[in-house]
Amino acid sequence: MHTKNIHAHLDEIKDCFQTAVSVDCVIFGFDNTALKVLLIESDLKEYKGSWSLLGNIMRPDEDLDEAAYRVLRERTGLEDVYMEQIQTFGALKRHPAGRVITVAYYSLVNIEHVALKKHNNELHWHTVKDIQHMAFDHKQILDTCYERLKRQLIEQPIGFNLLPGKFTIRDLQNLYEAILDVKLDRRNFRKKFLSLNVLEDLNEAQEAVSHRPAKLYKFNFEKHELQKKRFLGIGF
DSSP states (O other): OOHHHHHHHHHHHHGGGGOEEEEEEEEEEEOSSOEEEEEEEOOSGGGTTOEEOEEEEOOTTOOHHHHHHHHHHHHHSOOSSEEEEEEEEOOTTSSTTSOEEEEEEEEEEEGGGOOOOOOSSOEEEEEGGGOOOOSTTHHHHHHHHHHHHHHHHHHSSGGGGGSOSSBOHHHHHHHHHHHHTOOOOHHHHHHHHHHHTOEEEEEEEOOSOSSOOOEEEEEOHHHHHHSHHHHHTOOO
């Protein structure tokens, strides 16, 4: 390539290096009754009063996964949680500061185990189905991750990341109903899950409850590895 052509090529691609890459984390949580997402109030004047996902620009010395886990760690204090890269969003005018391409991740946490770190603007859990508008294109990102979560819930035991270590069958059903936004038959749900042989009976019961104490279970990940094909056919 001639020197003149090389300079022309460099001028042509120079603007490409003015693009920033960010990560946005859709942090889902469950509080025994509703599926929620952790949001932060936007500090940009263009989105005053609006809520946004937790995100940040990727640093030059980190890769995408590192950036996503950094955001999660800095905002929630958690590190060892389920996290999955979902999709890239790159509309031309998605950010008022300039060209920013973002990669969306979602993670699942037990709300009771999260000690939120307070910064200049507040963090709050919001019920997913009640959210109508968000800053940037974050409603689109949230909706995309939520659809992925619903598909994953049927195919894999990811929902157990949202429950305490010990739970009842009713707790488990509440989780599925909240995420899938459906009402499930109690007897049928119990029968299906127990038939999968992935729940371990702890021979314990609830304590300090006003109703008849229910049995407590925990999820057996080793048994699930042997039952993957059956889990895929759970069919709610």
